Amino acid sequence: MSELEIKQNNTIEVKSKTLVKEKLQIPYAVLCELTHRCPLSCPYCSNPVELEMKSKEIDTETWKRALSEAVKIGILQAHFSGGEPTARKDLEELIQHACSIGLYTNLITSGVLITEERLKKFYDAGLDHVQVSIQDTDPENSEKIAGYKGHAKKLHTCGLIRKVGLPLTVNAVMHRQNLHNLKSMIDLAVELDAERLEVAQVQYYGWALKNQTAFLPTKEQLDNATEIVEEARVRLKGILAIDYVVPDYYAKRPKSCMGGWGRQFLNITPAGKVLPCHAAESLNFLEFDNIKDKPLSWIWENSDAFNRFRGTSWMPEPCQSCDRKEIDWGGCRCQAFALTGNENATDPTCEFSPYRNVLDEPLSNVGKEEIPEFIYRKINVRKPLNGIGHNSNKSPKS
Amino acid sequence: MTELLTLNEECIPKLPRHAKLRFDEARKKWIINAPERVFELDEIASEIIQLVNGESSISVIIDALCDKFEGAPREVISKDTLSMLQSLADKGFVII
Numbered sequence: 357m358s359e360l361e362i363k364q365n366n367t368i369e370v371k372s373k374t375l376v377k378e379k380l381q382i383p384y385a386v387l388c389e390l391t392h393r394c395p396l397s398c399p400y401c402s403n404p405v406e407l408e409m410k411s412k413e414i415d416t417e418t419w420k421r422a423l424s425e426a427v428k429i430g431i432l433q434a435h436f437s438g439g440e441p442t443a444r445k446d447l448e449e450l451i452q453h454a455c456s457i458g459l460y461t462n463l464i465t466s467g468v469l470i471t472e473e474r475l476k477k478f479y480d481a482g483l484d485h486v487q488v489s490i491q492d493t494d495p496e497n498s499e500k501i502a503g504y505k506g507h508a509k510k511l512h513t514c515g516l517i518r519k520v521g522l523p524l525t526v527n528a529v530m531h532r533q534n535l536h537n538l539k540s541m542i543d544l545a546v547e548l549d550a551e552r553l554e555v556a557q558v559q560y561y562g563w564a565l566k567n568q569t570a571f572l573p574t575k576e577q578l579d580n581a582t583e584i585v586e587e588a589r590v591r592l593k594g595i596l597a598i599d600y601v602v603p604d605y606y607a608k609r610p611k612s613c614m615g616g617w618g619r620q621f622l623n624i625t626p627a628g629k630v631l632p633c634h635a636a637e638s639l640n641f642l643e644f645d646n647i648k649d650k651p652l653s654w655i656w657e658n659s660d661a662f663n664r665f666r667g668t669s670w671m672p673e674p675c676q677s678c679d680r681k682e683i684d685w686g687g688c689r690c691q692a693f694a695l696t697g698n699e700n701a702t703d704p705t706c707e708f709s710p711y712r713n714v715l716d717e718p719l720s721n722v723g724k725e726e727i728p729e730f731i732y733r734k735i736n737v738r739k740p741l742n743g744i745g746h747n748s749n750k751s752p753k754s
Numbered sequence: 755m756t757e758l759l760t761l762n763e764e765c766i767p768k769l770p771r772h773a774k775l776r777f778d779e780a781r782k783k784w785i786i787n788a789p790e791r792v793f794e795l796d797e798i799a800s801e802i803i804q805l806v807n808g809e810s811s812i813s814v815i816i817d818a819l820c821d822k823f824e825g826a827p828r829e830v831i832s833k834d835t836l837s838m839l840q841s842l843a844d845k846g847f848v849i850i
Contacts, residue, residue: 430780
């Protein structure tokens with residue numbers, strides 16, 4: 357039996373006895389970013405800096421067609437995400453469609469907009485699993501990070517999810533400003549009867565890169581966290597599964613981002629663009645095909661964006677002669693490009709990368725600098741030419 | 755709160771709603787879809803899991819496998835079956 361673990365926060369880890377070396381793989385999962393609208397404004401949001409407006413969102417029928425095409429190319433799981441996916445009124449219809457064609461469905465939500473009645477509809481539609489983000493166990497800090505007063509509502513939603521009968525994963529992005537509460541986060545996940553806790557790390561591109569100094573943990577915090585997780589994993593075996601990856605700034609080798617570019621995963625944006633990973637638009641030189649124009653099978657096989665970093669032929673040295681090149685597949689392209697300006701650069705997290713200093717430098721200052729204010733995620737509304745624009749900018753409410 | 759489950763031959767195992775067994779045509783394999791993960795089952799695991807129906811005890815499942823694979827000692831089949839199901843139970847993907 358081999359186990360493929362599809363993690364959020366940009367990581368797919370393959371635990372398989374054999375690595376298949378065909379050029380074109382069958383993808384496992386599609387991340388459907390139904391909307392970029394979200395009441396929260398987390399400063400580490402994985403959405404692109406240029407967020408899509410509601411008017412650009414693809415309609416219900418287009419999403420349904422995309423899901424049907426996903427099944428045809430062998431996709432097994434659909435993750436409904438955002439923004440906040442429950443902001444879409446057609447979510448139950450999309451879940452129902454996905455389940456009816458055999459997809460395993462997962463809802464990734466902040467939990468702040470869901471009623472019990474709607475959760476029951478999701479359940480009846482066939483939803484398999486829900487993942488709720490919790491920013492911290494300290495309500496005040498949780499709401500400061502999210503830029504939204506919704507902590508109590510999140511906990512309430514978790515209770516409703518279990519009451520309705522759905523399995524729950526708590527997703528906790530941990531960083532410099534909340535790692536001291538990791539123990540209580542684990543306790544909270546147990547208390548909420550979650551089956552999994554994802555201790556996720558901030559990935560530094562897009563919004564998070566703007567807030568890097570505010571989030572980078574100290575080495576001491578990290579070592580402490582690793583110890584806490586190791587103890588809890590033993591103590592809670594069979595009760596709570598804990599996913600935990602060392603943040604790659606402190607790692608010696610890159611992670612296998614998305615299980616390799618264009619190998620296992622694809623992402624559809626609110627506007628219908630098909631991406632090899634949810635951050636791929638940060639690679640601003642790439643052009644992405646749209647589900648409105650082309651079938652998903654064509655895009656998976658032929659899209660320039662998918663083929664750009666597929667396989668290993670694009671890799672420079674020292675990657676090219678590295679025996680791990682088909683293990684980590686070159687790490688994270690988005691982070692490499694964001695930090696070095698060179699899209700082919702060896703991932704700076706690798707100890708053999710000529711760019712390792714771009715990580716070591718901020719790391720050497722961690723703990724010495726004052727923690728800056730957050731730059732919150734918000735939709736940047738361009739004023740129309742006549743100067744009368746509606747302002748949907750969300751300012752932090754705490 | 756969930757409690758740790760230790761399986762023995764008396765247990766009647768089943769898959770919870772959120773662990774879905776199916777044959778995947780694209781990969782020509784039995785798979786279990788679970789939250790954020792996919793289990794691709796090898797031949798032995800596929801034989802075992804297809805007998806998990808919420809009615810048969812593990813002992814009945816082992817007997818059925820013994821009938822199907824004549825010559826294989828019961829203790830070997832028993833050990834394989836319990837360890838395979840326990841590994842899924844540890845993750846909450848087999849319940850009783």
